[in-house]
Amino acid sequence: MKTRFLRTTLAASVASLMLAAPSQASQQTVDEISRFTLNYQINDNQANGHGIDCRALGADWASCNSVTLTLTNPGAAVNARDWAIYFSSIRPVLQVNDPRFTVTRLTGDLHRLAPTAAFQGFSANSRTAIPLVLEYWQVANSDIMPRWYVTAGGAEPKIISNTDTEDVAQFMAEITPANLKRAPDDNNIAMTPTTRFVKNRDVTLLPASALRGQIMPTPLQVKVHPNDVVLDKGLKADLTALPVASQQAVRARMALLGLPEQPGGYPLTTRIDHTAFSGTLAVNGAYRLTIGERGAEVVGYDHSGVFYGVQSMLSLLPVKGEKRIARLTAEDAPRFLYRGMHMDVGRNFHSKAAVLRLLDEMAAYKLNTFQFHLSDDEGWRLEIPGLPELTEIGSKRCHDLAETRCLLPQLGSGPFSNNNGSGYFSRADYIEIVKYAQARQITVIPEIDMPAHARAAVVSMEARYQRLQQAGKPEAADEYRLLDPTDTSNTTSVQYYDRRSYLNPCMPSSLRFVDKVIGEIAAMHREAGQPLTTWHFGGDEAKNIRLGPGYQDLNAPADPTKGAIDLSKEDLPWSKSKACQALVKAGGATAFDHLSSYFAVEVSKKVKAHGIDRMQAWQDGLKDAKDARAFATPRVGVNFWDTLYWGGAQSAGEWAAKGYEITLSNPDYLYFDKPYEVSAREPGYYWATRFSDEAKIFSFAPDNLPQNAETSVDRDGNAFTARGDLPWPGAHGISGQAWSETIRTDSDLEYRIYPRLMVLAERAWHRAGWELPYQPGREYQGGKTTFVDRAALAADWQRFANLMGQREIARLDRQGVAYRLPVPGARIVNGRLEANVALPGLTIQYSQDGVTWQNYQAEAKPNVEKGVWVRTLSPDGKRSSRSEQVSL
Structure with a gap:
């Protein structure tokens, strides 16, 4: 009996090893396919109007695009069928127009391309074109993700070589001008050297004397005196009005x-004197700065005022x-008490060094709140x-289909954990x-996203x-479990997770779980000397996107503008969870789609129990609570992220009327992951806007949201109308x-954050003279009304753009910040090159061979005999x- 048991165990072990160990043939297949060249070509971003029935494919708003994926085999034939290629696509693949292949979306953006029974192999030295149809459109290189990889059996995965790059242009064809438009009514102007030249004519180089005494961000009041102070002998700084750590930061x-x-x-010299300030100056951060012939003095309302004055x-x-x-005198105070910057390290990780550099630059420009999306x-x-x-598994991404060691790859991180798809901050790092x-x-505000966007925690x-x-x-196992095993709800998150x-x-x-996490992070803050004041x-986004307005049921009368899907198979999140069914039945929440707000109220009780008096959230997470008084914390803030052209100017007032502290976070102006300009080569999502450059952000009027309709356009480059009918108490912050x-x-x-951060700081600190007071009921119509003094706005921007170009950008060099340099505008007129730049003062260079570069001098206008x-x-x-080429 014992011998039989040993034999059975040995046989099972051998079988297990055989399954676990990759065959030589499987690894050879992986190695061979990884050496293929992959090419990705976008054919048509408006495929619904050109013969493809996007509605029948179930595309949201019946919008889809066609693509050709080409695999080039440079070597011997590959006839195996046990392989698969995994890739990230933020646009779900709806159809494969080749019977030899199938594509399956696994979760999120992770897809698997595999052969079918019709596959006869990749011939030697051959090209295989695979036509695909994807949802929506792809108008930017950054829509395409890198690190496509191959697996076969139990073989070690390998990345297809030419996709193992951050420059996706290495494996994708250039997006044609026609495909830069996502829809027929897309009237955005693509930026070429010529169109950029026209746009850049709004600013010209100012003499250095025009910038003398200019402080960034702009002070409330400043008087510049004759004569300068020379600091060649250094500074004798008495910083004793500041805490020791702040003194070290200043030095x-x-x-x-x-x-x-x-x-x-x-x-x-520095000192704090509350009594020296009154009226609008009697606020945290206020200061007086005097720079005289024999010395300078900073008087602050508080520590932050002294710090800002210096x-x-x-x-x-x-x-x-x-x-x-x-020499000058300045009296200054901040416009908003909350002047923030948010950084997401959840989707992709970013280093502690990058975080510290951000904090340095925030401090230099008087931003005072860091929202840390963890x-x-x-x-x-x-x-x-x-x-x-949470960190052993939830902080890592790798090819593990069971997700027992890590999360599945997403967003182009590939099969390995050696890139910014993986990573975490230790407790010591965070402190x-x-x-x-x-x-x-x-102030640091930690953000732990819930109840949606929580997959890393759930897994x-x-x-x-x-x-x-x-x-x-079993009792310990259940203590922090986040998934109800009875929940069979079929639901799709905004980014395609189940x-x-x-x-x-x-x-x-x-x-x-929430109570544990709050308690541990609060303890870190106490140890760091900054008690947690906001949780x-x-x-955001606790919904099933398949139940959105862009879809209709298969059996409904056909609407050509909507995707047709079987709505009977779609569920609200948690609707089949027995725990949530019982809660809703008992009246704990009024409906399944109110559960996010219900949970927010419950979490606020835990927040309050930890001695934290303020809770904050993305506004949609609280939309089903009656008002701010429904929560346990005395103060409740929301990041307001409605776009203005989709009604945000009106809905902001509705949120303020409910007693929430409004931090403006509008994606059409303040999301720095959006592109700087309309160009396939400019990275970023564009669901809210096709561009947010420095000039556009500078024109943002945060306390008169309707005004922005006169100074900007909607996502498709078209004019829009905005008004607000409710009273507006003013934003809490930006x-x-x-x-x-x-x-x-x-x-x-x-590249995304800088130099936009400077413009954010200007709007957060200073209210410009061209910003009009909010008037309920006043309607602003882009291209029609003329309430805004556009000349004053243009002059103010010219001053600020010159400050950036002539002075502030160089400071980022000192800090080692990898900021974005604007691409010049240029044209050739009568054989001579004319060029300009959005931030005057920066050096423009030109080359007639793409290798040797010379500095451009505007007064010279060099002769060019060919493209430059x-x-x-x-x-x-x-x-x-x-660099970009200017054609004759």
């Missing part, structure tokens, strides 16, 4: 700007040449003591970041559940957002914008 900024602290240097003085320093600043479907990024699976922020007068806690169940600890994208709001274990609940779905590296993150390339050079000469 670090001084050193960065080349201003040494010297005993015999120009004297600077930053204003340092902002006057030239980066090159003699350290000379204007979790999402694609990753959990913070160590939580007692819940190791260091909070301390760093505190020294720079910045991690399922792994914890399995571990403890196997250990014979029900595991949503933690269950009806289970006590979900609240225990960000997340709350925030820039950097969502990282298409941002995979630190350098790309900084242009680019912009950084002030330190180390970096350049992308």
Whole structure:
């Protein structure tokens, strides 16, 4: 009996090893296909109007695009059929027009291309074209994700070589001008050197004298006096009015700007005096700055006021040449108490160094709130003591179909965990970041997104559940479980995940999980010396997108503008969860689609129990609560993210009327992951706008939202009308957002944030004279009404653009920030090159061979006899914008 048992066990072990070990043939197949060349070509972004029945394919709003995927085999024939190619596509594949292949979407954006029985192999030295139809449209290179990879049997996956790059142009064909339009009514103007030249004519180079004494962001009141102060002997700084850590932060900024602290240097004194301020100046952050012949003084209303006053003085320093600043007096106070920047490290991780650089630049421009988006479907990024699976599994992405070791690959991260698809901050890292922020007068608001966008947490806690169940600890296993095993709801999240994208709001274990996470993060903040004052609940997009207005039922009368799907198979999130059915039946929540707001109220009780008096969320997560008084915390804030052209100017007033503190986070102006300009080569999602450049953000009127209809256009480049009928008490704050779905590296993150951060700071701190007061009922019509003083706006932008180009961009060089340099505008007239740039003061270069570059001089207008390339050079000469060719 014992021998028989051993033989059976041995046979099972051998079989297990045979299944686990890849065959030589499988690995050979993977190796061979990984050497293929893959090419991706977008054929038609308006396929519904050109013979493809997008409605019948179930495309949202009956919108789809056609693509040709070409695989080129450079070697011997590959006849195996056990292979699969995995790839990320943010546009779901709806149809494969080749019977030899099938494409299956697994979860999120992860798709699998596999052969069918009709597949006869890849012939030697052959090209195989596979026609695909995808949902929506693809008008930017960044819509295409890198790192397509091959698997076969149990073989080690391999990335197809030419897709293993951050430059997707290496494997995709150039998007044609016709395909830059996503729909027939898309009237956006694509940026070419010629169209950019016309746009850039709105700004010209100002003399340095016109910028003398200019502080960024603009002070409330400033008087510039004759004569300058020379700081060549350094600065003798008395910073004792500041905490020690803030003193060190100021000295670090001084050193960065080349201003040494010297005993015999120009004297600077600081002090706090509440009584010196009254009226609009009697607020946190207010200061008075006097720069005189014999010394400078900063008087602050509080610590932050002193800190900002010193930053204003340092902002006057030239980066090159003699350290000379204007004599002046300034009285200043912030426009908004909340001046924020949001960073998403959930979709893709970003390093601690990038976070610290961001905090440095926020401090320099007087931004005071850092919203740290630490979790999402694609990753959990913070160590939580007692819940190791959150980082052991939830912070990593790799090819593990069972998701017992990691999350599945998403967003072009590929099969391995050696890129920014994976990563997390240790507890010590987070405490260091909070301390760093505190020294720079910045409050950190941690955001743990729930109940939707929670897949990383759900999968991690399922792994914890399995571990403890196997250990014979069922009660411990259930303690923090986030998924109801009875829930069979068929639901699709906004980014195409199934029900595991949503933690269950009806289970006590979900609240225990939230309570545990809040408690641990609050402890980190206490240790860092910055007690947690706001908890960000997340709350956004807890819905099934298949139940949206862009779809109709298969059996309904045909609407050619909507995708036809079987709506009987679609469920609201949690609607088949027995726990939620019982809760709704008992009256705990009035309906399944109100569960997100119900959960927000319950979480607010935990937040309050931890001594935190303010909760914040994305507005839609609270939409079914009666008003702000429904929550346990005395204060409730919302990130307001309605687009203005889809009614945001009106709905902002509705949210304010319910007692919420409104932080404007409008995606059509303040999402920095959106493209700077209309160009296939400019990265970013564009569902809210096709472009948000510095000039557009500068024109944003945050306290008169309807006004923006006169100064910008909608997503399709068309004029729109806006009005607000309700009273508007004014925003609590304003925030820039950097969502990282298409941002995979630190350098790309900084490309998106900078220099837009400077413009955000200007609008957050300073109310411009061209901003009109809000009037209920006044309607602004783009292209028709003329309430806004466009000349005043243009003059103000010219001043600010010159400040950026002539002075501030060079400071980013000092900090090592990988900011975006604007591509020049250019044209050839009578054989001579004319060029300009959006931020005057930056150096333009040209080349007639694409290799040798010369500095462009506007007064010279060089002769060119053929096409010429242009680019912009950084002030330190180390970096350049992308180059573009100007044709004769």
